[in-house]
Amino acid sequence: MTDETNALFEAFFSLEEIRELLRQSAPSHKLSDEQKKILKEKIAAIKKSLAVLENLE
Amino acid sequence: MKLTENLELREREEDYININPLQTGGRTYPETRMAIDSYIDGYSVCDWCTGALCKMEKPPIQKFLEDVSLFLGMDYSMLTNGCREAKYAVLHAITNPGDAVVIDGNKHYTTYVACERARVRIFEVPSSGSPEYKITPEGYRNVFEEVKKETGHSPKLAILTHVDGSYGNVVDAKAVADVCKQYSVPFLLNTAYSSGRMPVDGKKIGADFIACSGHKSWAAGGGNVGLLSVTEPWVKQVFIPSIKYGAKPIEILGCSSRGSAAIALMASFPKVKERVKHWPKEVENSRQVVKQLEEAGIRQVGVKPTEHDLNFFESDVLYKISETHKKKNFYLYSELKDQGVVGIKAGLTKNFKFSTYGKTREQLEHVAWAFRDIVERYG
Numbered sequence: 001m002t003d004e005t006n007a008l009f010e011a012f013f014s015l016e017e018i019r020e021l022l023r024q025s026a027p028s029h030k031l032s033d034e035q036k037k038i039l040k041e042k043i044a045a046i047k048k049s050l051a052v053l054e055n056l057e
Numbered sequence: 058m059k060l061t062e063n064l065e066l067r068e069r070e071e072d073y074i075n076i077n078p079l080q081t082g083g084r085t086y087p088e089t090r091m092a093i094d095s096y097i098d099g100y101s102v103c104d105w106c107t108g109a110l111c112k113m114e115k116p117p118i119q120k121f122l123e124d125v126s127l128f129l130g131m132d133y134s135m136l137t138n139g140c141r142e143a144k145y146a147v148l149h150a151i152t153n154p155g156d157a158v159v160i161d162g163n164k165h166y167t168t169y170v171a172c173e174r175a176r177v178r179i180f181e182v183p184s185s186g187s188p189e190y191k192i193t194p195e196g197y198r199n200v201f202e203e204v205k206k207e208t209g210h211s212p213k214l215a216i217l218t219h220v221d222g223s224y225g226n227v228v229d230a231k232a233v234a235d236v237c238k239q240y241s242v243p244f245l246l247n248t249a250y251s252s253g254r255m256p257v258d259g260k261k262i263g264a265d266f267i268a269c270s271g272h273k274s275w276a277a278g279g280g281n282v283g284l285l286s287v288t289e290p291w292v293k294q295v296f297i298p299s300i301k302y303g304a305k306p307i308e309i310l311g312c313s314s315r316g317s318a319a320i321a322l323m324a325s326f327p328k329v330k331e332r333v334k335h336w337p338k339e340v341e342n343s344r345q346v347v348k349q350l351e352e353a354g355i356r357q358v359g360v361k362p363t364e365h366d367l368n369f370f371e372s373d374v375l376y377k378i379s380e381t382h383k384k385k386n387f388y389l390y391s392e393l394k395d396q397g398v399v400g401i402k403a404g405l406t407k408n409f410k411f412s413t414y415g416k417t418r419e420q421l422e423h424v425a426w427a428f429r430d431i432v433e434r435y436g
Contacts, residue, residue, distance in 0.1 A: 016090045024417060026070070
């Protein structure tokens, strides 16, 4: 698998984890401390994947 | 947000607490959605096809089916396009037109339709009626006797809805299986609302066939998918291969679910195996919500205390509100949606059902509060 494809699916997966946070906290979307921690980790992972995808010409 | 010109984005799992009983057990996990996304294209499971879906080693469908058989306490399993297709496969394989088949009064309509398609004679075990709507082993015995009297033979098959989709009653399947054994009647258990949510062991129950719904109770989305599990003595008759195409089982027309839904079922399986262990907590959650609604004058109908996450309710107080509310009988749907709760059918106020499955305690507290709040404000 190429780095770009890997980065794309890694980002998708992190977004799905964030989607799960929304589902678990619906309808208020008030996150617990643990959920906030997961959110930060997933956003960092997405940024890392986006950096790989930004190198695509 | 629109997906295409005429397709809206579906956001009810993200922005609302969805209590639609049809949907709570089929809600996917993050890894399931990723698997679906990866296998989203047509015939995606067929990259390494060796001739039959159920024999596929990559992705490991054959191994998955072996694991499913162990999980359900059965001997062999096959992917189907849904629970109804699993029921029809058994009917088609072991009955002839005109044969007597016994079903229960709380059955899903697809049990009846599958029987019609198989051209069998349908004999129905009535429920006990209001308020419990129970299906009993004695009911099966009575109808078996009726069939014998009328046809001179025992029925060719008995089908039981383990948990019905109206009242969420959990039937003593083992006791029904015992009656079937006494009359030598093959026993098909419809587990659309049980397996995948709660422990189901076909060997302990004494089922010959188990039909499952992946998209209803095994957290499998991405399309329709089901399972048919059978015991050893029935393998040759039910999983019979084509004469000309030897690898293809005829009852699923060779290969059934050939895309992301099958992959979704596999991806969710580890979580499903784990979650059935927590079934007592789901029942406890359900009972808590029922208790809170009953305190507000909304009565649970069916076996009490409830033994399932799906429950049916009757409410005079909510119905009376509809007579004066400006939104008439659509007010309940509207008021609940305003509070972030969806899944009750729009237009219903006197009788409705919902499911608490898979929700957090906080979410279920919110659901109970939303109902109580409506009664307090308008009742």
